[in-house]
Each structure stands twice: as C-alpha cells, then as structure tokens.
Amino acid sequence: MANPEEILELWLIRHGETDWNRERRIQGQQQNPLSSLGETQARRLGSRLIGETFDTVYCSDLKRTLQTAELAFPGLPLTFDKRLREISRGVLEGRRGQDFAGEHLEHYTAMQRDLYSYRPPGGENHYDVQDRAVAWLESLPRRGRIAAVTHGGVVTALVRHALGLRELTTWLHVGNTSISRLRLGETWTEILGFNDTAHLEPRPDLHAL
Amino acid sequence: MCELWLIRHAQTVWNGEKRIQGQSDTPLSDKGVQQAVRLAERLGGVTFDAVYASDSGRAVHTARLVFGDRPIALEPRLREMSYGTLEGKTRTELVGAERDAFLAYWHDPYEVKTPGGESWRDLDARVAAWLGTLPHQGRVAAVSHGGTIRSALFYVTGAPRAREWNAYFSNTGITRLRLGPPRSILLSHNDAAHLESSGLEDDGEP
Numbered sequence A: 001m002a003n004p005e006e007i008l009e010l011w012l013i014r015h016g017e018t019d020w021n022r023e024r025r026i027q028g029q030q031q032n033p034l035s036s037l038g039e040t041q042a043r044r045l046g047s048r049l050i051g052e053t054f055d056t057v058y059c060s061d062l063k064r065t066l067q068t069a070e071l072a073f074p075g076l077p078l079t080f081d082k083r084l085r086e087i088s089r090g091v092l093e094g095r096r097g098q099d100f101a102g103e104h105l106e107h108y109t110a111m112q113r114d115l116y117s118y119r120p121p122g123g124e125n126h127y128d129v130q131d132r133a134v135a136w137l138e139s140l141p142r143r144g145r146i147a148a149v150t151h152g153g154v155v156t157a158l159v160r161h162a163l164g165l166r167e168l169t170t171w172l173h174v175g176n177t178s179i180s181r182l183r184l185g186e187t188w189t190e191i192l193g194f195n196d197t198a199h200l201e202p203r204p205d206l207h208a209l
Numbered sequence B: 001m002c003e004l005w006l007i008r009h010a011q012t013v014w015n016g017e018k019r020i021q022g023q024s025d026t027p028l029s030d031k032g033v034q035q036a037v038r039l040a041e042r043l044g045g046v047t048f049d050a051v052y053a054s055d056s057g058r059a060v061h062t063a064r065l066v067f068g069d070r071p072i073a074l075e076p077r078l079r080e081m082s083y084g085t086l087e088g089k090t091r092t093e094l095v096g097a098e099r100d101a102f103l104a105y106w107h108d109p110y111e112v113k114t115p116g117g118e119s120w121r122d123l124d125a126r127v128a129a130w131l132g133t134l135p136h137q138g139r140v141a142a143v144s145h146g147g148t149i150r151s152a153l154f155y156v157t158g159a160p161r162a163r164e165w166n167a168y169f170s171n172t173g174i175t176r177l178r179l180g181p182p183r184s185i186l187l188s189h190n191d192a193a194h195l196e197s198s199g200l201e202d203d204g205e206p
Helices: A036-048 A063-072 A102-113 A126-138 A152-162 B013-017 B030-042 B057-067 B096-107 B120-131 B146-157
Strands: A008-014 A056-059 A078-080 A144-150 A179-184 A189-196 B002-008 B050-054 B073-075 B138-144 B174-179 B185-191
Touching: A008 A152, A036 A063, A056 A063, A063 A078, A063 A144, A126 A152, A144 A152, A152 A179, A152 A189, B002 B146, B030 B057, B050 B057, B057 B138, B120 B146, B138 B146, B146 B174, B146 B185
Parallel strands: A008 A144, A056 A078, A056 A144, B002 B138, B050 B073, B050 B138
Antiparallel strands: A008 A179, A179 A189, A189 B185, B002 B174, B174 B185
C-alpha cells in the first residue's frame, strides 16, 4: 500500500488597506502603516480565522503586513521573510500615475508598457518577485498548513507559478486582506481559491483595493 | 466590462460517490440542496442583469434554489464535458478497454475524446462561443460545471491548457471575472466562503 501523499495547504493573505493604497500611490517596499479601514479589515479577517490552525504563520517584514498579521493571528508567533515583500519599485515609489514628469515619466511609461519585465531604477520586475517568492515556496515543508501575510505582487507571482506561467495577459485582482489558497504535493500544485474577501461582505465600504 | 459570476452546481449524489458524471444527470444530494440554500442567502442582495444555467438537471436545480423564480436562460453550451460511455462509473470501476480509453484521454485531454464523448478542444470551443454572446456590461451569473468553468477560466486568462488539472472547483464555488476589452480581470476563483464552518464544505477531492 502506497504512503499517503503529503500535501501542504498554503493560505496567502494580502495586508489590509494603507492610505497609499487608497491614494493609488506606488507603495513598493515603503513602510506605511495600515489605515483605520485596513485595521478593521484585518480584525474581520481575524474573526473569520478563529478556529483555523496553522503550523507556521509567515509574514513579510514590512509594517503593513506585520500589523495585519498581529490583528489576524493575535498572539501567534510570526516567521518574517524578506522574500515575501512587495515588489520594489525604486525611484517610482511614493507617487501616483498622474504625478510623473520628465525622466520619471519615461520610467513609468516603460513600466506600463513592459509590465512584467521592466525594472525601474533601484527596483525589481515581476520576474524577480516570482523568483524570490518561488524560492520561499520551495523552502516550505510539503505537509501541514501554512499561512503567509504578504503583498499583491507575491500572491500573483505564486498563482502564476501554480499555472506554470511567467506572465499572464489577464489582471489578477488581489484585494486587501484577501485569502488565496494553494495545495502543493510532491510534484504538483493546485489553486484552491483566489482572492476571497468574503469576511468583508456584505459591506461594500469595507472593500478598498 | 461585463462581470461574470460562474457558479459550479451543488453536490449531487454521484459527486458524493465520486462517479464520472459528464452529461449524465443525478439529483442534488441533501447536502447539495443545503449548499445551494446557503449560496442563495449570501447572494440575496446582489443584482444580476441575467442568469444562465447549463440545461443539465443539477445546474438548473441549483439555479432555481439560488435565484428563485427570476428568469433563467438555459444554455446547452454550458454543459459539462461529455465523458461518453465512461459516465456513471468510478475511476476504479474502469477496466480493460474502457480503462485504456480513459488513460488515453487523460494523457492528452485536449486532443483525445473520451469514447462517445468530447475532448477539451470540443468543450473549449463551445464555451468560447457562449462567452462571445455576453453583453459588454452589467453583471451576469451562470450556473455550470467544474470542467466548463475551468475551460472559461483558462480561456479568459489565456493560461495554457496543461495536462494537469491545477485549479479546483468546489460545489457552489464562485469564480468571478470581468471580461475585457480592455484587459480581462480575475476577481476571484472558487469562492465557497458561504460553506465555511457549516459541515457543507466539499470533501476536497475533485
């Protein structure tokens, strides 16, 4: 009789709203805190997660993910990992699309055109993020249940990885405090769910980005 | 952009027994009826401009439970892929020539049809045709089947149809898409939150 296959169930959670999310500012690896809406979202997630157990809770080491994890997984030890950080956008961080002029406008335009491959000065591209996210993923044991509080760029990178893709023509929308879930076996990966924000229903005002 | 909510039908008696269902029909199980009722409660406040359902009994029944007596457009192109003469059997019951035929399909599901049935290519063609008839705005719901929803998801996202089935679809799970142009957006895949902590969740195996 064959050994039952060991399977890892992975819950990927995006942090709650920050003021810069609402203002549509490129946030990258800046250390912005949650807005008060973001704190509410994270608490709602925390209520939903009562009774769910995880072997480990990983967390990007940026402020917004730490705050989200503290509210969603109160009292649990957190394992920080830089590989779970948002995509770094270098010189473009802090501004909105309409704020760019001159040289920075050229960088921004190039980024819109080459969405996956363009690296702004001092920043990363989406291939870089996928490489580091997958390195983190491959470091995980293939059993049990793990949660990771992270960012949109990392969630989309891992979903694309599950589909065997470097890039995707469709936009993958990752909401604040959304849950996306993967199952991983020895040789396969399955997407169980993507962008679940049911804990924010039925209040449209709780959805930010 | 049209916002499309694709909903897999509720659990049937054969889902519970892990039988290959395809275009054969079995009634919803008691658990399935409860799943549909939960979804109805959740969607109470959501407005849809149109509701479609595959014309298979399990999809129509699910749609009636979820959407009440609003008009439901029955759509044969939203049926599950046909598994021909394999339908009704569990995988472990397949032996001899039938087992060989199933494995041949399994190894190349895009090109190889099931005996008396369809291939993924056939399924993809009819799903793409139906998607092309949708309006360019508003919100539309469609109650359908796992294989069909997977086909729509892969078609809209342009992801390659790899041999492995690597996206799971729960009974009454919701997959939401905004259809381009411009770029399409995947808003959610397999949201079955209404079943959480209820004892009505899927067993976790396709």
